[in-house]
Amino acid sequence: MRIIGVLTIVLLAAVATLVYVLVVVTHGAVSRSRVERFARRQRLAITPGNGDSVIRYLATTRRWRAWGLLLGGLLGVLWSLRDHQVRIDFTALFAGWFVGAVVAEWRVTSLASGSRHSARLARRTRRDYLGPAALMLPIATAVLCVGLASAGILGAARRTPHELLPIVAWAAASIAGLGVIWMVQRHILLRAQPQEAADVLAADDAVRARSLHVLSGAAVAAGGIPAASLLSLAGEVFTGWDAADVGALSLLLLFAAALTGWLLGMTSSPVPTQDNDDSSLPVGGVISR
Amino acid sequence: MILDIDPASATPPYEQIREQIAAMVDAGPLAVGTRLPSIRQLAGDLGLAPGTVARAYRELEAGGMVRSRVRHGTVVAGRSPGSEDATRARAHEAARDFVAQTRRLGMSSGDVLAAVRAELERDRAR
Numbered sequence: 001m002r003i004i005g006v007l008t009i010v011l012l013a014a015v016a017t018l019v020y021v022l023v024v025v026t027h028g029a030v031s032r033s034r035v036e037r038f039a040r041r042q043r044l045a046i047t048p049g050n051g052d053s054v055i056r057y058l059a060t061t062r063r064w065r066a067w068g069l070l071l072g073g074l075l076g077v078l079w080s081l082r083d084h085q086v087r088i089d090f091t092a093l094f095a096g097w098f099v100g101a102v103v104a105e106w107r108v109t110s111l112a113s114g115s116r117h118s119a120r121l122a123r124r125t126r127r128d129y130l131g132p133a134a135l136m137l138p139i140a141t142a143v144l145c146v147g148l149a150s151a152g153i154l155g156a157a158r159r160t161p162h163e164l165l166p167i168v169a170w171a172a173a174s175i176a177g178l179g180v181i182w183m184v185q186r187h188i189l190l191r192a193q194p195q196e197a198a199d200v201l202a203a204d205d206a207v208r209a210r211s212l213h214v215l216s217g218a219a220v221a222a223g224g225i226p227a228a229s230l231l232s233l234a235g236e237v238f239t240g241w242d243a244a245d246v247g248a249l250s251l252l253l254l255f256a257a258a259l260t261g262w263l264l265g266m267t268s269s270p271v272p273t274q275d276n277d278d279s280s281l282p283v284g285g286v287i288s289r
Numbered sequence: 290m291i292l293d294i295d296p297a298s299a300t301p302p303y304e305q306i307r308e309q310i311a312a313m314v315d316a317g318p319l320a321v322g323t324r325l326p327s328i329r330q331l332a333g334d335l336g337l338a339p340g341t342v343a344r345a346y347r348e349l350e351a352g353g354m355v356r357s358r359v360r361h362g363t364v365v366a367g368r369s370p371g372s373e374d375a376t377r378a379r380a381h382e383a384a385r386d387f388v389a390q391t392r393r394l395g396m397s398s399g400d401v402l403a404a405v406r407a408e409l410e411r412d413r414a415r
Binding site: 117122193 | 310319324326329330334336
């Protein structure tokens with residue numbers, strides 16, 4: 001009991017320290033290197049007209065992702081205390097970061113703040129901002145989850161209906177998660193874009209492209225969790241599958257999804273507009289005020 | 290292609306939207322088959338209520354200039370009926386002037402038709 005008490009105090013102290021560090025980090029200034037990295041990735045020229053808006057976007061996403069990560073980690077640790085253990089759950093960490101990232105992208109407001117009585121007569125679609133991989137991989141992840149769930153349900157139906165519940169639950173979770181991503185992406189596309197100066201519009205498009213890419217990557221990485229679980233469950237109900245092999249395959253699937261999602265979220269995602277013409281603007285150029 | 294709404298104008302916003310889109314369709318920048326922004330997108334961009342944009346789209350559809358289908362959005366269908374009549378009227382006026390000029394030159398109807406055919410062939414070959 002004494003050990004648990006000491007552990008609890010240590011844990012609370014660690015959490016307090018973490019919260020303090022996070023508050024300092026999330027409310028501190030966005031570094032120039034971070035702005036330059038964004039500009040390089042999006043092939044956007046940062047100008048006095050759009051710099052503040054880009055900084056505001058980076059600060060918002062950093063704040064929510066950090067808090068999501070902390071909350072996820074905290075909940076994972078609290079959950080492990082039920083078993084009288086202190087364990088860092090990486091799934092909970094990622095889930096927290098994921099929720100934070102989704103909330104951040106939802107809360108980003110329109111960069112343009114003009115008179116809002118002029119607008120381009122052009123329909124904004126995902127294809128305008130996402131490359132083929134970013135468009136197709138989340139759909140492929142959804143198809144994989146549905147396929148594994150179907151295989152699991154078919155196999156479970158041959159044994160006990162009781163085994164259906166976790167399969168249905170994971171399938172529902174994957175569809176719900178991907179549905180949330182789709183809705184947030186739609187929200188981003190519909191976010192107001194009144195007619196503004198060229199540099200402000202270019203930054204607005206760059207932010208949208210980045211947001212949509214991050215969400216696509218998050219969808220693939222997050223989809224790996226239910227996919228790996230469904231693979232385990234599907235493997236359990238089919239005879240002839242070695243449990244160790246199924247476990248290894250699930251782990252591989254989880255890792256592959258996480259890596260693919262991370263790469264997708266990190267890749268350069270410039271928007272092909274007339275204002276981002278490489279021949280006229282320096283790549284990642286930052287004009288100091 | 291930019292839509293501009295003048296909030297101080299006596300013309301209601303939905304009519305301003307309808308007029309400007311109709312003008313772009315008649316003039317050519319908005320080709321047949323072009324998908325227009327969704328009602329929600331355009332309303333958000335212009336800072337208007339979705340109902341205002343919806344009314345503009347409804348009026349354009351009633352005039353045959355756009356076609357709306359569920360899940361496919363609103364698509365430019367063609368020029369306004371009046372614009373075709375105006376084009377035909379301008380063509381007739383040009384023909385009248387041409388005929389008057391060839392009569393002053395003393396050309397016969399056969400020579401006039403041959404000249405027109407030759408020009409059409411030359412234009413097709415370019």
